[in-house]
Amino acid sequence: EEETQFRNIFRQIAGDDMEINAEELRNVLNNVVKKHKDLKTEGFELESCRSMIALMDTDGSGKINFDEFRHLWDKIKSWQKIFKRYDSDHSGTINSYEMRNAVNDAGFRLNNQLYDIITMRYADKNMNIDFDSFICCFVRLDAMFRAFHAFDKDGDGIIKLNVLEVNYFVPVF
Numbered sequence: 001e002e003e004t005q006f007r008n009i010f011r012q013i014a015g016d017d018m019e020i021n022a023e024e025l026r027n028v029l030n031n032v033v034k035k036h037k038d039l040k041t042e043g044f045e046l047e048s049c050r051s052m053i054a055l056m057d058t059d060g061s062g063k064i065n066f067d068e069f070r071h072l073w074d075k076i077k078s079w080q081k082i083f084k085r086y087d088s089d090h091s092g093t094i095n096s097y098e099m100r101n102a103v104n105d106a107g108f109r110l111n112n113q114l115y116d117i118i119t120m121r122y123a124d125k126n127m128n129i130d131f132d133s134f135i136c137c138f139v140r141l142d143a144m145f146r147a148f149h150a151f152d153k154d155g156d157g158i159i160k161l162n163v164l165e166v167n168y169f170v171p172v173f
């Protein structure tokens with residue numbers, strides 16, 4: 001039941017080509033986020049949606065198919081729960097202190113420097129991160145850690161990268 005309903009929603013968003021492009025992703029994200037008063041945003045930017053698609057597009061089609069979309073949607077659903085859980089002052093934004101706990105809760109382990117880097121990168125002038133910036137940050141962190149684990153064959157937490165492979169880690173910034 002849930003599955004067919006989700007597939008129908010996907011079909012509506014994706015249209016005839018049954019793939020979601022950046023424009024269609026931006027529309028659905030902005031329509032859904034509007035319903036959540038506790039998620040502050042100026043709206044998802046097209047550029048952010050392009051990079052979200054690039055990071056989730058496993059078959060390199062430049063768009064996301066049903067499975068890739070469902071995968072992204074499940075992540076966004078879980079990350080919005082984390083956002084609400086750690087927005088302790090219900091400001092609708094995440095401050096640097098709340099961000100550290102949110103990132104940890106999502107299972108990402110960063111060193112202090114990286115926490116500061118991503119907070120600077122995604123926060124506004126008052127050091128607050130709004131919802132769309134939060135999601136973009138988490139999509140990139142997720143992609144970075146997935147790439148890292150793909151390279152870390154023996155799981156010892158150390159990887160060797162040649163200059164071309166470094167590209168997998170640039171999107172975080």
Ligand SMILES: O=C(O)[C@@H](S)Cc1ccc(I)cc1
Pocket residue numbers: 029030032033036076077080
């Ligand atoms: O689907 C919803 O409205 C809730 S449950 C989860 C969610 C919230 C915000 C976004 I953007 C996407 C999904």
Ligand SMILES: [Ca+2]
Pocket residue numbers: 086087088089090091092093094095098
């Ligand atoms: Ca807050």
